[in-house]
Amino acid sequence: MALEVKIRVKNSLGIHTRPATAIVKLLHQTKSDVTFTHKRDTINAKSILSILMLALHKNDQIIIKVAGIDAPEVMEKLQKGFESCFGEN
Amino acid sequence: MPKGSSLQEESLQGHPVARGIAIGVPFVLEEQECIIDHFSIDKDQVESEIERYRDAICKSKNDIVRLKMELEQECLKDGVAVLEAHLQIIQDPLLNEEIEGDIRCQQKNAEHLFFEAIVRFRQKFEQMNDPLFQSRFEDVQDISKRVLAYLRKQKRLTIADAPPNSIVFSKTLSPSEAAEAKRRHVLAFVTELGGTMSHTAIVAKAKGIPYVTSRNLSSLQNVKKVKLAIVDGLKGQIIFNPKEETKNHYNLLCSQLQDQQKFLEVLGNVHAETLDGQRITVSANVEIADDFSLLSRYGAEGVGLFRSEYIVLQRGCFPTEDEQVEIYKSLLHHAKGYPVVIRAFDIGLDKVLTCLEQHRELNPALGLRAIRFLLHERALFKIQMRAILRASVYGEVKICFPMISCMNELIEAKKVVTEAKKELKKEGKPYAPKIKLGSMIEVPSAVMIVDHIAGECDFLSIGTNDLTQYALAVDRCNDQMSNLYSSAHPGVLRLINVAVRLAEEKNIPISVCGEIASDPRFVPVLIGLGVKELSCSCRFLPLIKQTIRHMKKEECKKLVAHILTLSSAQEIQNALVTEYKKNMPEHILDHF
Numbered sequence: 115m116a117l118e119v120k121i122r123v124k125n126s127l128g129i130h131t132r133p134a135t136a137i138v139k140l141l142h143q144t145k146s147d148v149t150f151t152h153k154r155d156t157i158n159a160k161s162i163l164s165i166l167m168l169a170l171h172k173n174d175q176i177i178i179k180v181a182g183i184d185a186p187e188v189m190e191k192l193q194k195g196f197e198s199c200f201g202e203n
Numbered sequence: 204m205p206k207g208s209s210l211q212e213e214s215l216q217g218h219p220v221a222r223g224i225a226i227g228v229p230f231v232l233e234e235q236e237c238i239i240d241h242f243s244i245d246k247d248q249v250e251s252e253i254e255r256y257r258d259a260i261c262k263s264k265n266d267i268v269r270l271k272m273e274l275e276q277e278c279l280k281d282g283v284a285v286l287e288a289h290l291q292i293i294q295d296p297l298l299n300e301e302i303e304g305d306i307r308c309q310q311k312n313a314e315h316l317f318f319e320a321i322v323r324f325r326q327k328f329e330q331m332n333d334p335l336f337q338s339r340f341e342d343v344q345d346i347s348k349r350v351l352a353y354l355r356k357q358k359r360l361t362i363a364d365a366p367p368n369s370i371v372f373s374k375t376l377s378p379s380e381a382a383e384a385k386r387r388h389v390l391a392f393v394t395e396l397g398g399t400m401s402h403t404a405i406v407a408k409a410k411g412i413p414y415v416t417s418r419n420l421s422s423l424q425n426v427k428k429v430k431l432a433i434v435d436g437l438k439g440q441i442i443f444n445p446k447e448e449t450k451n452h453y454n455l456l457c458s459q460l461q462d463q464q465k466f467l468e469v470l471g472n473v474h475a476e477t478l479d480g481q482r483i484t485v486s487a488n489v490e491i492a493d494d495f496s497l498l499s500r501y502g503a504e505g506v507g508l509f510r511s512e513y514i515v516l517q518r519g520c521f522p523t524e525d526e527q528v529e530i531y532k533s534l535l536h537h538a539k540g541y542p543v544v545i546r547a548f549d550i551g552l553d554k555v556l557t558c559l560e561q562h563r564e565l566n567p568a569l570g571l572r573a574i575r576f577l578l579h580e581r582a583l584f585k586i587q588m589r590a591i592l593r594a595s596v597y598g599e600v601k602i603c604f605p606m607i608s609c610m611n612e613l614i615e616a617k618k619v620v621t622e623a624k625k626e627l628k629k630e631g632k633p634y635a636p637k638i639k640l641g642s643m644i645e646v647p648s649a650v651m652i653v654d655h656i657a658g659e660c661d662f663l664s665i666g667t668n669d670l671t672q673y674a675l676a677v678d679r680c681n682d683q684m685s686n687l688y689s690s691a692h693p694g695v696l697r698l699i700n701v702a703v704r705l706a707e708e709k710n711i712p713i714s715v716c717g718e719i720a721s722d723p724r725f726v727p728v729l730i731g732l733g734v735k736e737l738s739c740s741c742r743f744l745p746l747i748k749q750t751i752r753h754m755k756k757e758e759c760k761k762l763v764a765h766i767l768t769l770s771s772a773q774e775i776q777n778a779l780v781t782e783y784k785k786n787m788p789e790h791i792l793d794h795f
Contacts, residue, residue: 126586130520131339135288161297162288163343167327169336172582202523 116181117189122173125199129170133200138162140191146182148192210430212446217393217417219439221407224457225391226433226450230369231423232362232376239351241315244306252306256313259353264293266349270383282382285342293346298324314354321347335520345377365389370434372426381406391434393441395420408490415439467745471502475751477730477759483751484736485744486541488716492530495537497741502748505541507738508603508664508716509534511587512550521583527590535598542599544664544738545591546643547584547616549573549605568669568678573606578615588623595635602638603664608646613659644713645669650702657709664738665702667717671695689772690719691779696728696766703732714738723750724779727786728766731759753786 125133141148141160148159152174157164159178170176180189244252271286292298298320305316321343328340352361362371362380370391371384381392381403392407392414407414413436420426426443433442433453442449475483486507487498492514498506514522514530522530535543551572577584591602604616617640627634642649642656645666649656657663671690672678689695699715706713714736719725721739723746729737730751739747762782769775 126582127335127521127523128333130335131288131342132284132520135284135291138291158296161295162291163295163297163324166336166339167331169331169333171333202525 115183115185116179117185118177118179119189119193120175120177121193121196122175123170124172124196125202126172127202128172128174129165129168131166133202134162134165136195136200137165137192140195141188144182144184144188146180146185146188148181148188149179151177151179210444212449213443215417215419215441215443217415217419217439217441219436220404220416221392221412221414221436223391223411223413223436224434224453224460225370225413225436226431226445226453226457227368227370227390228366229426229429229432230365230371230389231427232371232373232380233360233423239314239318240312240355242312244310244312246310249307249310252313253303256302256306256317256354259313259350260293260299262353263346263349264290267293267346274382289342289346292342293350314351317347317350317354348377362389370432372420372423374420374423376403381410381412384410384412386410386412391415391436393417393420393432393434415441417441464742464745467749468501470749471500471745473502473748474504475748477751477754477756479755479757481730481756482735483730484714485748485751486544486714486736486738487741487744488721488738489534489741492533494741495534498537499539501741501744503538503541503741503744505538506534506543507714507736508666509543509545510549511545512548515548515550521586524586524590524593527587528593531591531594531600532597535594535600538598540598542601544601544603544641544662546603546605547574547577547587551576568672574604574612574616575606578612578619581619584616584619585623585626588620589627592620592623592627592634592638593632595638596633600635600638601641601662603641603643603662605643605666606645606669607642607656608648610652610655610659613642613656617659643669644702645673647674647698650698653702653705653713654709657706657711660711663702663706663711663713665699665713665715665717667695667699667715667719670698670717674698689776690717690725691772691775693767693769693771693775696775699729700732700763700767703734707733712736721747723747723787724783726750727754727759727762727782728779730754730756731761731763750783750787753788758786 123129129137138160149156150159150165150168152168152170155168157168159165178189178192180192182188267286267289271283271290274282274286301320302313302316305311305320306313309316324343325340328337328343331337362383363385365371365384365388367388369389370393371389372393374395376392376394384392389412392403392412394416395418396416404414413434415434415436429443431444431450433445433449434440435442445453475485477483484504486505487501487503488508488510489495489498489506490510490513514527531545549572551567551570571579588602591600594600602620604613607613620640624634639661641662641664642660643666644650644653644656644663647670650670653663667690671688671692674695675687675692677688703713713734715729715734716738720729720737721743726737726747737747762778766775766778769778
């Protein structure tokens, strides 16, 4: 199953080390492939270095793609995470 | 520098970073960033080379896990968060798949390919247009050192190998290395590079480990031959192979300082008043959360200066609003009803970007720092103001703006506070209605317009460290300039005099923070000038209070009148020492 969702970064300081760590940890045990696309760059969301190099700021828009057997629950967790700023703000 | 064979006493003047005295055996940490081996491997060696790489990653990962557990036990939350990120980086698929692929395709040794990958990462990070994100390369670099050390053939000596009574000598020291130092084993740090405000310096101060840097530490090999060394973290001195006499002197000094501190602490909670009845408020300068609990132990009447940027330096990134609220709340709790002055982040690009050469400003002290940085990064500034306002319901908090040099900066800064208040009101988040706003007086131009600044502020605070640096045009972090950097310079004392006079005219309270408020010899000068509040380092509070109790305000005024006629720092210094010795009982040492 493949899902695609557009979200907006709400963290006031963007996705820096801490939220990036939270994202990667959240995806640790998941079976799906997860990518983030920002402007022209698409990266593997299980790689903290790739996330950091996207340098996402507040209000940046990204497309999350999740493909795999646990896609719905992974997507739900990610959406909740972004919504709650991964525990920040 | 110690000459190879001689065992004669030699002394080296360096730059003091963290105070304290240590007598111990040198433990030299070798330079890690030496040449990386580069060789080809046969096709049938590929799998074992990949295995060797995985092994190095696994060992490094175990190190980080162990270190993280240690920090968790010490309740150092910020350090844990950093290591948590390191753990994710070291397991990063991007990095590991790339290296394993490279070993297969290129058939070269792992350390060479790993090093090349790190260089590529560095370039990618440097291309980003946001300095705050760029600075994250620092984490990658810290990890890469660890992995490379495991990939190298020879065994890597780490700070954890230091035997008891070690003084660690190294070219540089990363914060994680400093964190790894066992308190009972490592008595002091000496490095060739590193500044007073580096992350490593903060860790050293937090652990109470004396730290001196010296650019003259050119040959670490020779230090290895030294049997015993003394580090004087106050004077910034390193003594190799001390004579029996020197050793005895420092041993005695160590025990005397301990005894004196105990004696003074007993009187810690008694307030300070001169012999002729002038009450002086003595508050504390605070840098890190570990210091909060020292406030009542040393009898601080509030916090005269909370250097909030240390939160950022310690964790390597800016804390969120909620995290800041918690920190400020905890500080107010420990202040037990006394007022707390929070100075907005006195930080610049040089502090955020310690790993990226290209962004170094030629002259960071004169560049985008403190209030200039905050007004440039308004979102960050507002988050801090919101956090302080939200914490204001838990105690008396005041906000102080750093490095104000003209009225416009002050007016703009106040606007940000007003905006923050409006936002909070809209969101229904409570804050204390009247929060006092103040300005640091640490730039000579600000001194000359204190009357105008006073019109826009509720209080003022003279920061003598920066004031001295800016008035004398001497970089206070440059050890080659240390003979010129002196707050006893008549120019500096006259500036303080002007600031206090202008503040008095406007009837606005003015306090002094900075090193001279922690130096008992300067106390009579400050009292004589009319200062009624001093803010000094926690550990010096009892000593400063005791000094005040031996002074007479009238005598202090006479001393000031005399000193303002003197022409050199040396003459003033001599006059201060004479006055101090005249007033203080002999058992109070003058090694501060």
